[in-house]
Amino acid sequence: MKIILPTDVATELEAHLPDDIVVVRVDSEGNFDSDAKDAEVYFSWFYLKPTTLHRVLESAPQLRWHHAPNAGVNHILTPKYIERNLILTNGAGVHAIPIAEFVIAYMLFHAKQLPKLHQQQTQHHWQKGLPIQELLDKTLLIIGAGGIGQEIASRAKAFGMRIFGSRRHPQPLPNFDKVVGADEWEALLGEADYVVIATPLTWETKGMIDAEVLRLMRPSAYLINIARGAIVDEFALVKALQDGEIGGAALDTVFTEPLPAESPLWSLPNVFITPHCSGNSPRVKERSLALFLDNFTRYHQDKPLLNIVDQTVGY
Numbered sequence: 551m552k553i554i555l556p557t558d559v560a561t562e563l564e565a566h567l568p569d570d571i572v573v574v575r576v577d578s579e580g581n582f583d584s585d586a587k588d589a590e591v592y593f594s595w596f597y598l599k600p601t602t603l604h605r606v607l608e609s610a611p612q613l614r615w616h617h618a619p620n621a622g623v624n625h626i627l628t629p630k631y632i633e634r635n636l637i638l639t640n641g642a643g644v645h646a647i648p649i650a651e652f653v654i655a656y657m658l659f660h661a662k663q664l665p666k667l668h669q670q671q672t673q674h675h676w677q678k679g680l681p682i683q684e685l686l687d688k689t690l691l692i693i694g695a696g697g698i699g700q701e702i703a704s705r706a707k708a709f710g711m712r713i714f715g716s717r718r719h720p721q722p723l724p725n726f727d728k729v730v731g732a733d734e735w736e737a738l739l740g741e742a743d744y745v746v747i748a749t750p751l752t753w754e755t756k757g758m759i760d761a762e763v764l765r766l767m768r769p770s771a772y773l774i775n776i777a778r779g780a781i782v783d784e785f786a787l788v789k790a791l792q793d794g795e796i797g798g799a800a801l802d803t804v805f806t807e808p809l810p811a812e813s814p815l816w817s818l819p820n821v822f823i824t825p826h827c828s829g830n831s832p833r834v835k836e837r838s839l840a841l842f843l844d845n846f847t848r849y850h851q852d853k854p855l856l857n858i859v860d861q862t863v864g865y
Contacts, residue, residue: 551850554586554606554613556595559839563593566843568850580605590614591849593842594626604630615855617845619838621645621698622778623859624751638859639845643697644837645829649748649776650701652828654709656800657744659822660772661685686710691742693735694749694777695723696865702746714738716749718863739766744774751778752864761786770797776828779804784815791818802828 552572555563560575567573575583578595580602589610594603596619607613607630618626619641626638659665661683670677690706692699695715703713703725715726716735723729730738732754739745745767749755759773759782767773773796775782784805790796798820804813807826815821845855859865 551591552586552589553591553593553846554582554589554610555593557583558595559835563839563843567846576602576606578602580609582609586610588612591846592616593846594618596620598626600625600628603628607631607634615639615849617641617842619644619842622750622865624778624864627861627864632861637855638861639855639857640859640865641838641841642857642865644834644841645831646698646701648831648834649698649828650705652802652824653702653746653774653776654705656774656822657685657690657706657772659800660744660798661688665819665822687712688743689714689741690744690746691735691738692716692726692746692748694747695726695729696748696750698776699746699748700725702748711744714742736763736766739763739771740768742768742771744772747773747775747777747781749777749781750865751780754863755781757781757783759783759787761790764790764795767796769794772797773799774801775799776802779807788814788818791820798822800824802826 552574554574554576557575557577560573564573574586574589578599586609590612592606592610592613594616603626613636615637617639621640621642623638623640663680663682666680687710689712692702692713692715695717699715700723703715706713707725713726715723715729716732717729718732720729720731747759757780761783764786787799791799800822801815802824803826804815809815809823815823841856848855
């Protein structure tokens with residue numbers, strides 16, 4: 551069997567593959583070190599360029615299974631890709647722990663007035679009386695109660711929060727007080743102190759956090775986006791933040807990345823911007839490789855694969 555591996559991790563993976571596996575390496579630009587025409591497995595790496603993906607598709611007409619390390623695969627599901635009808639599996643779960651920890655950090659950043667406290671420090675100014683809050687008994691709404699959402703809920707529950715979630719197929723989940731369907735979460739916005747966007751970017755979710763949704767939120771509510779920037783109507787969000795319709799936002803992802811220097815989001819006092827880094831951790835690579843190797847063993851033994859993407863819904 552012949553498989554295509556990214557040059558970034560090919561050496562690490564080869565040591566764990568059976569001796570009869572032939573490896574073809576491909577770099578980030580789509581250049582191969584040998585012929586890939588009869589390869590049937592492709593493991594891509596992070597920051598996959600569309601041009602590289604399409605070169606792989608053109609060079610490997612016998613390809614059957616593609617494993618991507620990302621949880622979100624909206625950048626992969628191009629018309630040309632969908633036409634190939636490949637089995638696609640993703641890295642859902644490998645980023646869940648660092649992202650969940652970041653969400654807790656965002657909430658504490660807001661509740662404990664950390665920006666103002668740090669500003670006082672830099673000004674050598676000792677002032678008490680800031681409106682510092684607790685997370686205890688606050689309500690958290692997680693839009694997208696998948697692997698990442700469930701890791702967030704696990705940590706938030708330890709702070710004594712009340713936790714609501716939404717998912718396409720609602721069911722009772724550990725640490726959630728209520729789980730509703732994907733078309734029911736708007737009714738919960740008026741109760742939420744914190745709203746976390748953890749849903750994949752699909753045609754259904756693109757732009758779904760719009761002006762109407764923002765108006766349904768509490769004036770003190772804090773919005774956190776660790777999913778994809780295109781899920782939020784950025785113009786509507788800026789206006790809501792400027793007009794005080796919501797209390798603030800932590801944005802790890804925005805519509806255009808890097809965030810343009812002229813964006814008003816940079817200077818709004820109630821916004822915390824991070825450069826799409828909430829999923830970063832030295833352990834992500836370790837988990838990504840382990841998941842691929844587990845799935846490769848399953849594929850090699852004709853067993854069901856983990857994390858198969860339903861390409862009709864986008865995750």
